[in-house]
Amino acid sequence: MDNQTITPRQFMFLVILFTVGSSILIVPGPLAAQAKQDAWLSIILSILIGLLLILFYDHMTKLMEGKTFVQATIMVFGNWFGRFLLFFYLSFLFILAALVLRNIGDFMTTEIIPETPLQFTHILFLIVVIWGAYLGLEVMGRSAEIFMPWVFLLLIFFTITLVPQIKIENLQPFLGEGVMPVLSTSTLALGTPLLEMVVFLMILPYVKDAQPKRKAWVLGVLIGGFILTVITLLCLLVLGSDLAALNTFPSYRLAQKINIAGFLEGLEVVIGIIWMLTIFFKMVVLYYCVTVGIAQFLTMDDHRPLLLPLGMGIIVLSIIAYPDVAYFETFVATTWFPYALTHGFLLPALVWIGLLIKKKRSG
Template identity: 30%
Template sequence: MLDNGKVSIQQIAILILLASIGDSILILPSAIAGVAGQDTWISCLVGIVLGLAVLAIMLLLARKFPRDSYIQIMNKLLGRWAGGALGAVLLCYTLIIMTTMVREVGDFMVSQMMTDTPLWSIHILLVLIMIFSVRGGIETIGRTSEIFLPIFVIFVAAFLLMTMPNMEPIKLQPIMGKGWFPVMQGSVFMTTMTFTELFAFLFLLPYVKRDKHMERDILLAAGLGGMAVSMVATACILVLGSYISAHHLYPAYALAKKISIGNFLERVEALLAVIWVISVFFKAVVFMYAFNTGVAHLLRLKDQRSLALPVGIILFSLADVIAPNISYYNDVLNKDVPFSDLTFGLVIPLGLLLVAYIRGRMADSSRQGS
């Protein structure tokens, strides 16, 4: 074990809840509405079912190798060279996701809230907090998530309640107006961004104090996170309509600007910003911890905490060059990210389970033969 700390089932469930919401709550409604239109809510529900099935496959892999991280499982099943090569590709993709999240926060803050603030200042502030969090270890991350959870839940509930007076159910019609294909396209976005990116937790599960309800609690937490994203996406359609939701970079933020209760309670978009920054921060920290752990296992290091500062410097440097602008990022998000997420969150875990099954059958046959 690279980290002597342990987290409880409750703490890992909270982290999964926050990570499943992550950056999805702000940018996913636009992606889904762009293909599913007014049927976004159906896409979200289908995506939750598919996503929980994907997560169940990851948990099955973790159950077979309870003390090993994702890369250690690859090395055990595929050998040092093949497992190491696949692990290196996985780490590169993990770094890309982590960098993208930092850039997302920077772009959002600079374009929507702090327009006179240099982009690099937002990046360096977020990266510094991530470095300190990861250096604190898994226990520190878990305990911090418990502190922020009540604030997060209250803010999400308040945000959804305040949008209700502006909702128009007629905007959900016609139901299934374009058939099933756009709905399934939208469900792919929901499944990939909300659930398959939870593969990072395959690096954290060895540090969990396990009990018989662990898998149930993890699936429940991920399901609740998916429902939160679904409610926000549906609220965007009910208030803004499918066209504006599809063509606005941040439809949930535009939704927050529409809130006006009694001409008194207005300008509450900062509430959504707090919700989003909290969830993105914890998702980014989980990915940074997973990346450091994976590098340490790949290079056979004894401690992953020493990697926090150099990885943070790399992260800060890449955040400025990962994409020329937000439009480019959204184009990549819609075309390439779902397939990459499915590869590392579904295809590879399924492949590893198949290899483990075949090797187990071969071992049984050799024992029977002898």
């Protein structure tokens, strides 16, 4: 593309925002439903497994020698089989982008503007995303730097204001249901957001300096994972696992509970800025990578002409993706993890093996 690059620091911020975005809304509820008061352990566990995944991705980037995942796959498997694999990879990213868009749409229509049609929320949100993807990676990286302090400040404010309402006994009994629920639900947090990190294989070649890349990535996932753990812990500590599971968006319900001395309340929409910003960055990273990926797939010179037509497609897909919330819940609970595992691990692993063989032969 147009040779834009970002610094490792900006990359780390993008990783943090990507990890938190949309997971902050949709992860704590189902997690609390299954792992009860131990839900936070599942998140920590999945972050630890996720770190291994990140090391794998990082090793892969070294083998790709400055090529994006799309270019590398075509290089390894040739024009036809490579493109066959990439079709699935790109469709995975495309569907993921549509689902993330639907997450913010569902959130807005449930909690804030219920009478506005879903399409309009999606269109408005996507216009900003398209603009971001249009301006390119540098702008995305810099705006991540600008917004990161706000996200952090709001998160700190959110946490501190909720501390008085914490009931520590909500976490007991520790491992009361045994270890199994913790293990089985950690797949949920592994599917969203960790396996989705595969999208960064499209961005990593544009990050400056070879050396601190891994550090930035690992640190980003750790910080993002820490934020997710804290939010889940707060959901459990303040609402209790039962109410956390009962709520569609427990973290938003949490924000509604902020009450400082009886006069500073009703801050949930201010806190909602966290979800908007993080989901925006998740969306813009995904959308950028999808269009760049498709452009490279079609060997086009520029990804920008594709942004608007694909935007129309993503809006349609985000509307038809699921008819109702119940469909989404079963999809996330049953299908998303194997789907994300296939495209986030198996497919890259295949390419990784190919890269290794190729390296052996040439070297």
